[in-house]
Amino acid sequence: MKDSCCEIDDVACCDIKVSEDTAICKECGGKGKSVGEITLKSLVKEPVLEAIESLNGFYYCETPTCGVVYFNNEQQVYLHKEDLKIRVGIKETESPIPVCYCFGWTKERIFEQIKQPGNSTAVREISARVKAGECECEIKNPSGRCCLGNVNKTVKKGLELYGKNKRKE
Ligand SMILES: [Zn+2]
Known part of the structure; x- marks a missing residue:
């Protein structure tokens, strides 16, 4: 399989290096892909960010009907749509x-x-x-x-x- 995030041939895709780790979102049971600290830092509202102990080990829930956007099962942190500064299109x-x-x-x-x-x-x-x-x-x-x-x-x-x-x- 092609090692590309966008899975389209003949198209340039940015080569962001993200871990392909996955985890299960406890709210919907769907699979979430690992998301980097830099993404959380720029998209999560400041007061919410400050309350989180560590920004490592977060995952992005891709289930359209699930209100959780980012989750960390180890820390038991579940960030919802309203915790973000932007609208999440798929949700x-x-x-x-x-x-x-x-x-x-x-x-x-x-x-x-x-x-x-x-x-x-x-x-x-x-x-x-x-x-x-x-x-x-x-x-x-x-x-x-x-x-x-x-x-x-x-x-x-x-x-x-x-x-x-x-x-x-
Ligand atoms: Zn979910």
């Missing part, structure tokens, strides 16, 4: 839903492009800026990882829902 149902945190792409913007003119430029544009070294996923994306995988999924979903040019694919 939001109301617009605007952020998909790319570095360059401001939302699900709505991608879907609009798919409705008219028919396809989204998101993956291409984001990938160009990633290549230029402009992304800051580690401190802007709640997962601490590259957003391209999620952006690609959103584009595919949009094409399924609104794509007019499906025959060409």
